[in-house]
Amino acid sequence: MTLVVRLRSLGQRIFAQLDRPARVVVVAFGSALVVGTLLLALPVATESRESVSLVVASFTAASAICVTGLVVVDTPTHWSTFGELVILGLVQVGGFGIMTLASLFGLLVTGRLRLRTRLVTQAETKSLGPGAARRVVVGVVRTSLLFEAATALVLIPRLALGYGEPWGRATYLGVFHAISAFNNAGFSLYPDSLERYAADPWILLPVALAVIAGGLGFPVLLELRRELLKPAKWSMHTKITLGTSGLLLALGMLAITAAEWTNPHTLGGMSIPARLLNGFFHAVMPRTAGFNSVDVGDMHPGTWLFTDVLMFIGGGSAGTAGGIKVTTFALLAFVIWAELRGEPHVNVGRRRLPEDIQRQALAIALLSVGAVMACTLILLAITPFTLDKVLFEVISAFGTVGLSTGVTPELPAVGHVMLTALMFLGRLGPITLGAALALRSRARRYQLPEERPVVG
8 A cells, every 4th residue: 555655646746747738748658668668679579689779679669659650670570579569569558648548547546537637638639628538538448449359350360261370370460450550550560561462352451441440530439439320410520530531531542543553563463453452552551550552662753742741631630640630631721711712710611710729720730841841851961862752751750650662771870860759749749749848828918019911
């Protein structure tokens, strides 16, 4: 009891210092990154039983905790089973959200959620109110495990019966890829990701559907569970997320399939059904999953550019996806449309969009562009790679995607450190990270005179 009391007192003192939920999120993710780095740096984590450098260990840990999937060493051949399980654990923790797990721990220990814990959970899951934290925490865990289990139950028998894998090995492969898929991580236990299954819809479709579900975001999934057949009752957030995601998925499939239709190195040598299947699969993966069924490095530069756009946008808020999020992208589109029409307010359906949300969307987009541009310029200066490849890797890291043209392992140590920081920034988001480091906000007691500069 004394140890429990001391630990609880220590936790209370720590949370008292971290008076803003955003700061707690940053510290928690940073702590998980440190723990993952130390575990992966152990000799037992590698097949050769030799310790890796801290740069490699931290890059892999960041890629896992930020559910990215970018790698500098081959996952199945370099890491031991212990190392793979550490990566899988980091992926699961990153998917749940550190604050969700912290709230679940508090729920199990004390039987109730304190107000501070609820606010912290709200910051990570972006639930609509602190009173809903208990429901969100339990819902996140149940929903995640449900989708991961359903995906694994499809993959395991297919791997065992269709490809002759022993049932134990098939179970390990199925569970690993199911967790990696739902959490949009993109880590694979195959050196070629999922290229060997390019013609198998029983592998690609369950993985793609798990990626879509995880990328929608937990608030959307929870709302769909309650009001699936009542779209009139859906919130603005759910409608925007589903509508924009569906539109981007359709456009992505059309553009990628058309661009790679005759490419002999990607879709050109496949049957028509296989081309459509892989076109759909690679339209889903830029939602920030990172699996690939064809070699991304062999795609046309135009396909890379369109994939850059999809990766930068990412998936839904409060889910396992990265990027600036589809809601941010859609809200900026509504702002532009209202300005073109000369509307005094931005309306979305039958609702008016608050001005602070418009500023937040604009700030996220511009800060994200700035981060991507800065890292791209630096990597161009220190590496011999072309702009299209460097930009692809940078956006993949920032969007926590994991797709690669193959140049990430060849980057210098400085480049790996930079991408590590970019993955951390991309997972937490520019606004969250900025809020964690900024001083306490102060309300302005007066308004300055208005003046209109020339625009355009």
